[in-house]
Amino acid sequence: DTGVSQDPRHKITKRGQNVTFRCDPISEHNRLYWYRQTLGQGPEFLTYFQNEAQLEKSRLLSDRFSAERPKGSFSTLEIQRTEQGDSAMYLCASSRDRANEKLFFGSGTQLSVL
Amino acid sequence: KNEVEQSPQNLTAQEGEFITINCSYSVGISALHWLQQHPGGGIVSLFMLSSGKKKHGRLIATINIQEKHSSLHITASHPRDSAVYICAAILTNTDKLIFGTGTRLQVFP
Numbered sequence: 001d002t003g004v005s006q007d008p009r010h011k012i013t014k015r016g017q018n019v020t021f022r023c024d025p026i027s028e029h030n031r032l033y034w035y036r037q038t039l040g041q042g043p044e045f046l047t048y049f050q051n052e053a054q055l056e057k058s059r060l061l062s063d064r065f066s067a068e069r070p071k072g073s074f075s076t077l078e079i080q081r082t083e084q085g086d087s088a089m090y091l092c093a094s095s096r097d098r099a100n101e102k103l104f105f106g107s108g109t110q111l112s113v114l
Numbered sequence: 115k116n117e118v119e120q121s122p123q124n125l126t127a128q129e130g131e132f133i134t135i136n137c138s139y140s141v142g143i144s145a146l147h148w149l150q151q152h153p154g155g156g157i158v159s160l161f162m163l164s165s166g167k168k169k170h171g172r173l174i175a176t177i178n179i180q181e182k183h184s185s186l187h188i189t190a191s192h193p194r195d196s197a198v199y200i201c202a203a204i205l206t207n208t209d210k211l212i213f214g215t216g217t218r219l220q221v222f223p
Contacts, residue, residue, distance in 0.1 A: 031209065040215075041215055041216075042202075042214050043157075043213045045210050098209055102159050103162075105149075105156070105159070107154070
């Protein structure tokens with residue numbers, strides 16, 4: 001399978017715990033995007049990378065959120081001290097270079113904070 | 115007011131009907147994506163367009179940059195077309211996508 005893969009598919013955690021999600025983009029895709037989607041809403045932009053450089057970060061992301069793409073391949077999104085409002089589907093997408101090329105999405109990580 | 119708005123929010127149709135979903139935006143964009151999302155979360159890119167019209171099978175997407183409007187049309191709709199359709203605009207001079215809230219389409223046999 002050469003698509004975008006995300007791990008885990010589902011994560012249930014208690015409020016206050018830290019969680020980390022992983023995204024493996026399509027190989028040779030330089031751009032990697034993180035989005036968040038809540039029920040009944042369209043996805044919201046969180047952040048994106050060009051290779052290992054984080055180019056933009058949404059104001060939606062508080063200091064509890066951090067994302068990395070250390071070697072320009074896979075990326076991790078960490079949420080510290082989770083809150084119930086963090087419950088959402090976290091989506092990863094990749095493209096070859098720019099957003100005006102075809103985007104490929106992973107299946108997402110569904111986070112539930114109890 | 116959202117920067118990207120879609121209409122209608124929900125749409126039901128009988129199999130075979132012609133479907134139109136609209137997307138309007140209030141910001142400067144370089145291009146726009148149409149995406150399809152099935153239950154369970156998987157999102158598939160249908161089209162990316164910056165001008166004119168694109169066609170793929172029974173799907174047609176159009177965009178009018180001056181009028182800040184795009185449409186997705188489905189001809190001869192089928193129950194398997196049932197999904198949420200989302201437009202996402204690429205802001206000018208960035209690679210940031212702003213998403214619409216989606217249109218939930220149900221096609222009944």
